[in-house]
Amino acid sequence: MNEVGLIGLGNIGGGMCKRLLDRGIGVVGFDVSSAAATAAAELGAKIESSPAAVAQQVDIIVTSLPNPAIVRDVYLGGEGLVAKARRGSTLIETSTIDPNTMRHVGEAAAAAGIDILDVALSGEPAQAILGELVFQVGGADELIDRHLDLLQVLAKKINRTGGIGTAKTVKLVNNLMSLGNVAVAAEAFVLGVKCGMEPKRLYDILSVSGGRSAHFVTGFSKVIEDDYRASFKTSLALKDIKLILDLANDEHYPVRLAPVIASLYGDALEQGLGEDNFTSVVKGYETAAGCTLAHNVNRDCGKTRVTK
Structure with missing residues (x-):
């Protein structure tokens, strides 16, 4: 583990x-x-000119890529990792993609005599820098054990999910819950x-009540400050919910809530909120209610109620 390949050097990959x-x-990237x-x-x-050039120098490669199409190209293309590693x-795939793509990549790697681990990660760039990500890991226990030292450098918690594809399944199921929450x-x-509650007071109460979620507690503390700086972009939320619908x-599973959730994030993207945090889905509701959640902004929200 003196040197590791890293393909995809964006927010999480860079962390x-x-x-x-x-x-x-050492990193060859x-x-x-x-x-x-x-x-x-x-x-x-050390930066190389292609994934193939990385693969020719190291025996462990981690990939962190934007979408399934790019994963397929990087792994399965003529100059891809399966052909050149x-x-x-060992290839460690950490992108948010569908489990079918992951299984396809895994089968091709196995046929070429290359080991692969299916990893789904949770966390933000700052957590990646500190090694405080959470990893869901699919693959043979022996292979996980062999690379446990590396995985523990990158993640504070490692959950074993089963075979190749299972980590991606857990990721998408978790994201459906998170986006829905x-x-x-x-x-x-x-x-x-809208009913007249002061936003900060309402947040303080709900953040310790039964309906709360981790994303509500962390995300809505910023919403009431009108802070939508992205830890997870609205555009990525929409990408993930589309992967969930495809899965x-x-x-042949008739999801009923997921299409509604997808439409809400789609509306936020159409409002130009793609680069904002995914809590920006609240802005469509603010528009409909004629008020804002920012607790320090003057509003007439509670004064417009109709009494029957």
Whole structure:
């Protein structure tokens, strides 16, 4: 583990790069973004011109990529990892993608004599830098054990999910719950403010009540400050919910809430909120209610109620 390959040097990948370097582990990296590659080089990573060039130098490669299509290209293309990685290498795939793509990649790697781990991660760039991510890991226990030292450098908690594809399933199921929690919280919170509750007082009460979620507690403390700086972008939330809908369709499973959640995040994207935090889904409800949740902004929300 003197040197690790890292393909994808964006927000999370860049954080993992810094974490590895801080722990004295060399990084051989690649990213299509020159800015991301330059930032990693300034940290001390060796930057190569392609995934294939990375694969020819190291025996362990971590990938952190934007979507299933790019994962398929990086792994399965003619110059991809399956074709170019050394036999006996281990590929650790951490992107948010569908489990079917993960299984396809895993089967191709196995046929080429290459080991693979299916990893789904939770956390933000700051947590990646500190090695405080949470990993769901699918793959053979022996292979996980062999790479446990590396996984523990990057993550504070590691959950074993089963075979290849299971970690991606857990990730998407969890994200459906998370996105749904925030959407319901947005609808409920604006209703409370519409009925005359002061936002900060309402937040303080709900954040210790039974309906709370982790994302409500952390996210809505910022919403009432009118702070939508992204820890998880609305555009990524919409990407993930579309993956969830595709997965449900592949499994012939008739989801009923997921399409509604998808439409809410789609509306937020159409409002130009794609770069904002995914709690921006609340803004559509604010518009409908004619008020804002920011507790320090003057509003007439509670004065417009109709009494029957």
